[in-house]
Amino acid sequence: MTHEAAPPGPAKARATPARTLLPLFLPAVVVGAVSSLLFIGVSKLADELKDVLWTDLPDALGIGGYSSLWMIVMLTTTGVLVGLVVWKAPGHAGPDPATVGLQAKPLPVFILPGLLVAAVLMLAGGPSLGPENPIIATNVALAFWAGRRFAPSAPGELWLVLAEAGTIGALFGTPVAAALVVSEALAGRQIKGQLWDNLFGPLTAAAVGSIITSLLGHASFDLGLPPLGSPGWSDVLAVLVIASAAAVLGMAGVHALPHVHKAFAFLRHPMAALPVGGLVLGLLGCLGGPLTLFKGLDQVAEIARNPDGWSAGRFALMSVVKLAALIVATCCGFRGGRIFPSVFVGASFGLCAHALVPSVPPSLGLAAGVLGTLLAVTRQGWVSLFTAAVLVSSPTIIALLCIASLPAWLLVTGRPQMQLHEDGSQVR
Numbered sequence: 001m002t003h004e005a006a007p008p009g010p011a012k013a014r015a016t017p018a019r020t021l022l023p024l025f026l027p028a029v030v031v032g033a034v035s036s037l038l039f040i041g042v043s044k045l046a047d048e049l050k051d052v053l054w055t056d057l058p059d060a061l062g063i064g065g066y067s068s069l070w071m072i073v074m075l076t077t078t079g080v081l082v083g084l085v086v087w088k089a090p091g092h093a094g095p096d097p098a099t100v101g102l103q104a105k106p107l108p109v110f111i112l113p114g115l116l117v118a119a120v121l122m123l124a125g126g127p128s129l130g131p132e133n134p135i136i137a138t139n140v141a142l143a144f145w146a147g148r149r150f151a152p153s154a155p156g157e158l159w160l161v162l163a164e165a166g167t168i169g170a171l172f173g174t175p176v177a178a179a180l181v182v183s184e185a186l187a188g189r190q191i192k193g194q195l196w197d198n199l200f201g202p203l204t205a206a207a208v209g210s211i212i213t214s215l216l217g218h219a220s221f222d223l224g225l226p227p228l229g230s231p232g233w234s235d236v237l238a239v240l241v242i243a244s245a246a247a248v249l250g251m252a253g254v255h256a257l258p259h260v261h262k263a264f265a266f267l268r269h270p271m272a273a274l275p276v277g278g279l280v281l282g283l284l285g286c287l288g289g290p291l292t293l294f295k296g297l298d299q300v301a302e303i304a305r306n307p308d309g310w311s312a313g314r315f316a317l318m319s320v321v322k323l324a325a326l327i328v329a330t331c332c333g334f335r336g337g338r339i340f341p342s343v344f345v346g347a348s349f350g351l352c353a354h355a356l357v358p359s360v361p362p363s364l365g366l367a368a369g370v371l372g373t374l375l376a377v378t379r380q381g382w383v384s385l386f387t388a389a390v391l392v393s394s395p396t397i398i399a400l401l402c403i404a405s406l407p408a409w410l411l412v413t414g415r416p417q418m419q420l421h422e423d424g425s426q427v428r
Helices: 018-061 068-088 109-125 132-150 156-172 175-186 195-216 233-265 270-288 297-305 312-332 339-356 362-378 381-392 395-412
Strands: none
Touching (some): 018 068, 018 109, 018 132, 018 156, 018 195, 068 109, 068 270, 132 156, 156 175, 156 195, 156 381, 175 195, 175 381, 233 270, 233 312, 233 339, 233 362, 270 312, 297 339, 312 339, 339 362, 339 381, 362 381, 362 395, 381 395
């Protein structure tokens, strides 16, 4: 009687010895600390300049800081200043922002001063972009340069991953976001060893980056919304509808991106495209109001504090205007990221649903709107879920958001993304 050998099962990844992981600890700590300090420094400098431009200067001139005239003047002037930097700075302040995502390639170090100046001017001047892309690009470039110089035997990709994780940890104020981003990136490639072995270095960098930001700065994602109670069937229906509708709105912006980018490309020169873009942003600010300016997180906190303070029509207008401003700012050449303003788009859209149907809890509407918008804009499922959940800080919301992410993901997956190739075609 013969016995056939059982078919071999999948090979189990071998755990990495501790002696292999320990040498990663100190580099990860250094990269995480530098990533956080750079983010804090740029943010504080931009905040100081913002106070001068939007409070001190208009007060001295006797002009309303957020009057229509001042918004148009400031956004146009910001376009002129950033245009000068992009035109004259070495390396033209980095690549076209419409072609850049969260994962950055290491730039030559000589480009970084121009990129940081352009980012500070943008953050202070009011265009609807966040700090994430310029800060990640700068930290990646610095970590890659230092790593190749002081530890040439280490793989170059190590420094990229550590810098990205440290910066994301600093940006979100928690290492969980970075761990989710790295895990999602690792899922698409063949990795050696177990998942947590591969996360040891990035998670260390993210933890250091987040704790330094928390100690020296402040966490930006805690809105203080009331927690959601026990969900009912109406809550399930609401979260499904709102997240899917927000994903559709986000996809409208995705499809508009290449056309707006092509329109600004006709202007060719940054001293034409950026001032014109600034003027358009100023006019959009007049239409949507001052809450639709800047990166959006402080403005999300403001509308979350008073979810019944605006009508459904006003929330809808702010959501559409902010999305349009995000696209214009990206396409005309302002250096910045798309995640932070997308949070405002989703939050105002979700609160519009609450205003239309008061039985929808504001925390539920806001979280569902953010989830759908971020899925469309980023295609980062874990980051979208995490961001939407952390805004509300309620255990109940997590299960509802997981349910809502399924139809919303079906609406966005396989479709063009809000990012372009260098030839102007959309990333898929």
